Amino acid sequence: MKNDKLTKTRIASFEVATVDGDWKETTQRWHKTADACRGVANLFWQSWVTWHYQNDSYTKLKEWLSRREEEGKKAAGKCPVQPYPKELSNATYKAASVRFPELAKGEIVLILNRLSSGLKSRKASKGSLPGHTAILLHHESHPAFVRSFPILFDRGNTATEFEPPAKRGENWYATLRVSRYEKENGKGATYVDRMELWCKGKKVQSQVAILQRIATGEYSFKGSQLVYSRGKRKWFLKLCYEMPREKPPELDANKTATLSAREDGPWLLTLHDGKTRIPGGHGRYVGAIRKRLLTQRWDRRANYKNAGHANKGHGRKRAGAGPQWKLQQEWKNFVKRVNSGVVREVLNACVAAGCGTLVYEQPDGEFRDTRFLATAGKVDGRRDSSSWDWFQVRTMLEQRATDCGVSVKVVKVEGSGDTENLGSSRSDESPIGDRSSGDGEKAKANKKPCRSKAKRDRSKPASKKKRRQ
Secondary structure, three states: OOOOOOEEEEEEEEEEEEEOOOHHHHHHHHHHHHHHHHHHHHHHHHHHHHHHHHOOHHHHHHHHHHHHHHHOHHHHOOOOOOOOOHHHHHHHHHHHHHHOOOEOHHHHHHHHHHHHHHHHHOEOOOOOOEHHHHHHOOOOOOOOOOOOOOEEEOHHHHOOEEEOOOOOOOOEEEEEOOEEEEOOOOOEEEOOEEEEEOOOOOOOHHHHHHHHHHHHOOOEEOOEEEEEEOOOOEEEEEEEEEEEOOOOOOOEEEEEEEEEEOOOOOEEEEOOOOOEEOOOOOOHHHHHHHHHHHHHHHHHHHHHHOOOHHHOOOOOOOOOHHHHHHHHHHHHHHHHHHHHHHHHHHHHHHHHHOEEEEEEEEEOHHHHHHOHHHHOOOOOOOOOOOOOOHHHHHHHHHHHHHHHOOEEEEEEEOOOOOOOOOOOOOOOOOOOOOOOOHHHHHHHHHOOOOOOOOOOOOOOOOOOOOOOO
């Protein structure tokens, strides 16, 4: 993956500490604004589908595609169906302004521009068709939003301003205009939300330095978001910016390093001179964390069966629903954190060795289920959803390799993990010996049958011993 851009896009996150005015009143209005943003997003897709249905875009696309197959691309010409024509854009904006008067006009424009740009660049989940064409041909469905939509803002549409603190080391301030109200005379006006961003402590000093460069114009400020974290129950300002890209080091493209997933450990990096590295270390921590999280999940599910009727069905705060969601997010965060560290270690090793090409052997099919990271810590006979994200490693490598001057090539390794398949990393000679010989049959014959133990309900407390009188 080659990226010739002179800039790179990043995001800096800041916690909203306080606001000017009543905190409860302002945050309640933000929640209503986020719900209205979700309504605009759903209205966009509903109006888009309705407009194309009324204009019979399905028949036009079918005829055009069949003409391309019969007569060729040049004879068929351009596609007669526009993904998002101007008349549809104007009609959607007018409908959104009438149905959601609590949103500022600039906020509606930001949402529609973001969704329309995503619609035009959307790819189909399968095949080579554009995403909007696949939806109109009924190959897949259009998106639908259930949770609150992020509140978008920028300098042009919401008049965003950043105010530095009076003293060094204090908190910064940000001003947004995203919601609207009507005055007594019937004219509309926007709320001016001035919020204080938490900028104290060592952990956020790198983010504060970025905010200073955004305010001075050294970094280009782009469209950002105001989001609510359900896990932390806090509001965060996600600032998007572009920073100049540093000149990457010059590496030898003929020197190739290979990154592969092991069966007895996490990763193996083989350099061009035959030397090896083990990114991620021994990996024993993976099995320990997976087993701990799975055990907590199963225990809480068992406890939920015996929970009282008043505790069930009351959302994430009651019974076992909340902890289950947190445990799922904890595993995803752990996988992302480990993959990020491995990618950083791999790229640093490639730069130190002068390797300009990195081949990533991405596990695929049944082969990925036999790797160490996919099996460590799992319990035999119990199903779970704690898989490993191999594609995330590929994405991180492609995103970060450009800054290091490394070219990434991806090779998918498939197979069942058995000795007969080429996709397996096992050798033809088993270290245990030939299990088809008579020794294996003797071992099975001498093996004593284990007594079946009754399963204990972990949700019920153990019986207390009687005290001696």
